[in-house]
Amino acid sequence: MASKNEHSLINAIRASRRQFIVGTGAALAATALYRPAIANGGEVTIISDIGNADQRAVLERIAADFTKKTGTKVTINNMDHEAHKTAIRSYLVVGAPDICFWFSGNRMKAFVDRGLFDDISDLFAKEGYSDKLGATMTAVTVNGKQYGLPLGGILWGLFYRKDVFAAKGWTAPKNWDDFLKFGEAAKSAGMTPISMGTKELWPTGGWFDHMNLRINGLDKHLALMEGKIPYTDPMLKPVFDKWEELIKANFFSASGPSFGWEQAGAALAQKKAAMMDLGGFIKSAFPASDHEQLAYAPFPEIVPGIERYEDFSVNSVHIPAKAKNRQGARDFLAYFYQPDNLGAFLEAEGAIPPRNDCPPSKDPMVNVAVESLKTVKGTSQYYDRDTDPDMAQDGMKGFQEFTIKPERRDQILARLEKTRARIFK
Structure with missing residues (x-):
């Protein structure tokens, strides 16, 4: 998100997105950098928003091990992911924990600009993180200082079941014509071509990103995110033309607006839908016995000659500026x-590690993502991470409305343009 108070770092972050690290998940020897401090007692409080039960269990195990080594008690309070997006705005001001989970990039920067995240450049220097993180370090950097640690990266794209595609003789669509033919084949088989749950709004942002990146490319997409291009600009007409073509062809779940992403994912798992546009965490909607059936394909090409650009969003963990135990x-x-x-x-989430020295993944989907990213020309984060939060909220509401009433396109885009003009003065 390009905040209202743009700094020179935005250009650096944009540049880094065009130079995605090759081999992010490479298996190198794991070297423990941490040397336990002398037992100091005290307490470290953490607020997380982890929906994956296995991942929560890993965090709790790490916390328990840390307590044994240092004598410092660690208290973890896990919140609902969507509720946390609102709660963090309050608790960073009053009642801040010592550590909190959030998003990197411009969503982090919004809190940095308000002085609500602690500068942890000293931790980076002490632990030598710059040698291990490479370009992903820019996702948590503002004006040359670091304000968080990047966590797992999520590659977004189309997911499907291998067994279904094998049984139907289908292959993942590579271009727009393939995509339209695939949709007709899926409907003939009694399946929804694309499962999409838009109750939480953000899945519409991912769909818009893919359409815009495939039609207009990364530079124009990021310029839109930074408020430099109007939502009424002619460049967006083919984006919504193509999207409307799919809506009118009944590509998407009829109950999408009332479905959360997990319900939409379950439709894919249950073979009611043929594909879904999401990140690798979609596997949590599948029973463990079906994880091996999950496959990934890039969003199809729309405009020939446009390089392949993808959303690669990176979560992060931070120390609030008002934390009571910043050293702990x-x-x-x-x-x-x-x-x-x-x-x-x-590993529990199926995310791509930001460090180049993490152990090899046991999840073949992570390895597939790492290999796929080697062919990516550049990356953005995600719609609601790349633009101002208020712009993102109105934008995703507009996108959801468009999926229901595409005939309202002009009114929706005019409304979004008013929001853009107000925010990016």
Whole structure:
């Protein structure tokens, strides 16, 4: 999100997105950087928003191990992911924990600009993180200082069941014509071509990103995110033309607006839908016995000649500026960020590690993502991470409305343009 108070770092972050690290998930020898501090007692409080039960269990295990090594009690309070997006705006001001989970990039920067996240450049220097993170370090950097640790990256794209595609003789669509033919084949088989649950709004942002990146490319997409291009600009007409073509062809779930992403994911798992546009965490909607059936394909090409650009969103963990135990928080993060611990934490989610020295993944989908990213020309984060939060909220509401009433396109885009003009003065 390009905040209202743009800084020169935005250009650096944009540049880094065009130079995505190749081999992010490479298997190198795991080297523990953390040296336990002398037992100091005290307490470190954490607020997380982890929906994955296995990942929560890993965090709790890491916390328990840290307590045994240091004598510092660690208290973890886990919140609902959507509720946390609202709660963090309050607790960072009053009642801040010592550590909290959030998003990197411009959504982090909004709190940095308000002085609500602590500068942890000292931790980066002490632990030598710059040598291990490469370009992903820019996702948590503002004006040359670091304000968080990048967590797992999520590659977004189309997911499907291998067994269904094998039984139907289908292959993942590579271009728009293939995509339209695939949709007709899926409907003939009694399946929804694309499962999409838009109750939480953000899945519409991902769909818009893919359409816009495939039609207009990364530079124009990021310029729109930064408020430099109007929502009424002619460049967006083919984006919504193509999207409307799919809506009128009944590509999407009829109950999409009332479905959460998990319900939409369950439709894919249950073979009621043929594909779904999401991140690798979609596997949590599948029973463990079906994880091996999950497959990934890039969103199809729309305009020939446009390079392949993808959303690659990176979560992060932070120390609030008003934390009571900032040194204890640094000690815990150093331990948590040890390659073996971070690797185990991300393994439970199926996320791509930001460090280049984490153990190899046991999840073949992570390895597929790593290989796929080697062919990506550049990356953005995600619609609601790349633009101002208020712009993102109105934008995703508008996108959801468009999926229900595409004939309202002009009114929706005019409304979004008013929001853009007000925010990006």
